[in-house]
Amino acid sequence: MIERRDEELSHIYRDAEGPRPPQRVDDNILAASQRVASTVRRPAGFGFSRRWGTPVALAATVLVTFTLALMVFERQSGLDAIAPKAPGAVRPAKVSPAEATRASPAEPKRAEALVRSPVVEPQRADSLQKSPSVALPHAAPAQAAPSPQAAPRSDKVKAPTVETALSGERRATGQPARVPAIPPGVEILRKSEEAKPLPDAQRVFEAQQPIRPAQAPAAAPAPGVNTLRESASAVQGAVSGPASRVAVSEAKEREKWLADIRKLKTDGKATEAERELAEFKKRYPDYILPEDLR
Amino acid sequence: MRIEASDEELMLRYGRGDARAFELLYRRHRLPLYRFLLRQVGNAATAEELFQDLWMRVVNSRGRYEARAKFTSWVYAIAHNRLMDFYRGNGRASFLSHEESESVLEDTPAAELAADLRLDRKRAVERLLAALVELPDAQREAFLLQQEGEMSIEQIAAATGVGPETAKSRLRYAVAKLRASLGKES
Numbered sequence: 001m002i003e004r005r006d007e008e009l010s011h012i013y014r015d016a017e018g019p020r021p022p023q024r025v026d027d028n029i030l031a032a033s034q035r036v037a038s039t040v041r042r043p044a045g046f047g048f049s050r051r052w053g054t055p056v057a058l059a060a061t062v063l064v065t066f067t068l069a070l071m072v073f074e075r076q077s078g079l080d081a082i083a084p085k086a087p088g089a090v091r092p093a094k095v096s097p098a099e100a101t102r103a104s105p106a107e108p109k110r111a112e113a114l115v116r117s118p119v120v121e122p123q124r125a126d127s128l129q130k131s132p133s134v135a136l137p138h139a140a141p142a143q144a145a146p147s148p149q150a151a152p153r154s155d156k157v158k159a160p161t162v163e164t165a166l167s168g169e170r171r172a173t174g175q176p177a178r179v180p181a182i183p184p185g186v187e188i189l190r191k192s193e194e195a196k197p198l199p200d201a202q203r204v205f206e207a208q209q210p211i212r213p214a215q216a217p218a219a220a221p222a223p224g225v226n227t228l229r230e231s232a233s234a235v236q237g238a239v240s241g242p243a244s245r246v247a248v249s250e251a252k253e254r255e256k257w258l259a260d261i262r263k264l265k266t267d268g269k270a271t272e273a274e275r276e277l278a279e280f281k282k283r284y285p286d287y288i289l290p291e292d293l294r
Numbered sequence: 295m296r297i298e299a300s301d302e303e304l305m306l307r308y309g310r311g312d313a314r315a316f317e318l319l320y321r322r323h324r325l326p327l328y329r330f331l332l333r334q335v336g337n338a339a340t341a342e343e344l345f346q347d348l349w350m351r352v353v354n355s356r357g358r359y360e361a362r363a364k365f366t367s368w369v370y371a372i373a374h375n376r377l378m379d380f381y382r383g384n385g386r387a388s389f390l391s392h393e394e395s396e397s398v399l400e401d402t403p404a405a406e407l408a409a410d411l412r413l414d415r416k417r418a419v420e421r422l423l424a425a426l427v428e429l430p431d432a433q434r435e436a437f438l439l440q441q442e443g444e445m446s447i448e449q450i451a452a453a454t455g456v457g458p459e460t461a462k463s464r465l466r467y468a469v470a471k472l473r474a475s476l477g478k479e480s
Contacts, residue, residue, distance in 0.1 A: 009422070009469060009472055009476075012415065012419055014441075015419050019329060020328065021342060025346055026324065029320060029353075032353055033349075034313040036353050037308065037316065038311075038313070
């Protein structure tokens with residue numbers, strides 16, 4: 001429904017000289033349009049964020065990642081540096097090679113890796129090899145034949161206690177586990193020691209103490225000591241305060257053991273009695289046996 | 295051969311911040327729009343004011359513009375609304391109350407252009423413009439929308455907010471009266 005244009009009328013109308021808007025009106029309108037367009041193109045901070053947003057985000061990511069990696073690395077290095085220096089008898093120490101090899105069958109590779117990690121942690125490996133506990137001859141059989149008995153995880157920071165020493169003893173002698181082998185007094189001491197954490201300052205001090213190979217074994221026998229006597233004396237040496245209580249407990253333990261041997265003899269189990277007696281003598285070589293058991 | 299961007303495309307580009315697109319659009323429509331307003335209000339100062347206000351509305355509508363209709367329909371609709379405001383503000387109610395009479399239109403014979411005006415274009419233009427001023431506002435608007443905006447009946451109807459028949463009637467009245475003015479011997 002398009003109305004046909006009156007072409008003649010249109011021509012006459014177009015012949016009319018068309019008025020024009022003044023130049024200032026044109027300028028005003030165009031200036032306003034450009035002002036508005038510039039605000040459309042660049043809202044507040046848009047240009048900056050578009051130009052620098054991605055690089056800044058990438059830089060921040062890299063920085064955070066690097067910082068975290070550095071922190072982890074430093075923390076790891078710090079632990080490695082502290083571990084070999086810590087006094088072994090009373091305070092928790094890093095895993096010793098003997099313990100590592102005593103780990104459960106699922107762990108031998110890890111234990112080996114701990115011992116054979118000269119590339120990653122040469123300082124640590126070196127320290128471990130120089131450790132008195134490694135130098136002990138009893139560690140060798142333990143390495144050769146890892147016990148099937150479930151041992152605590154080697155990667156845990158573990159305190160070498162009398163209990164661990166006794167387990168080494170049991171393996172060495174081939175005897176079934178003897179519950180009385182852990183002197184009650186020593187157990188009490190161990191628990192009290194675990195329950196009472198050292199102050200941080202003291203811990204740091206201990207961690208910073210250099211190991212002196214000549215003094216360390218005497219002052220604090222390392223883990224891996226295989227005799228009860230050594231373990232008990234280590235505990236006694238480390239904890240001098242309640243030494244009398246330890247001595248009383250040991251005496252009671254001895255008496256109980258001797259009573260058991262007497263009972264075996266009375267029951268006619270001479271072989272077992274002999275074996276127990278031999279073990280007793282081995283453990284308490286200085287102890288003077290009663291007349292009936294000599 | 296370079297194809298010129300359509301009005302709608304230019305307006306959309308301006309909505310995205312292309313100031314150059316607006317300038318092209320403005321250059322394309324400034325004269326017809328200005329003439330449309332000037333011939334409607336008959337006063338240059340008022341026409342300038344309305345013209346500037348019209349384009350400011352275009353500028354401010356850049357984000358809301360959608361190319362659903364032709365740009366010319368949209369922009370002349372804005373001009374029409376602005377004129378309505380102006381008429382209301384000045385008490386010019388003739389535009390709103392004017393009613394076309396189809397019977398009167400049908401009775402009016404198609405005027406022939408006077409022979410002397412065919413030769414004297416200048417006089418013809420003067421007579422046409424004088425007759426244009428005498429037209430009722432709605433009829434003049436319809437004629438100007440057709441001439442300046444190059445709009446069809448439907449587009450005129452859409453821009454002025456009336457039905458196509460009303461728009462057609464207005465246009466026919468305007469043309470008939472203008473032709474009649476040109477056919478008379480002065």
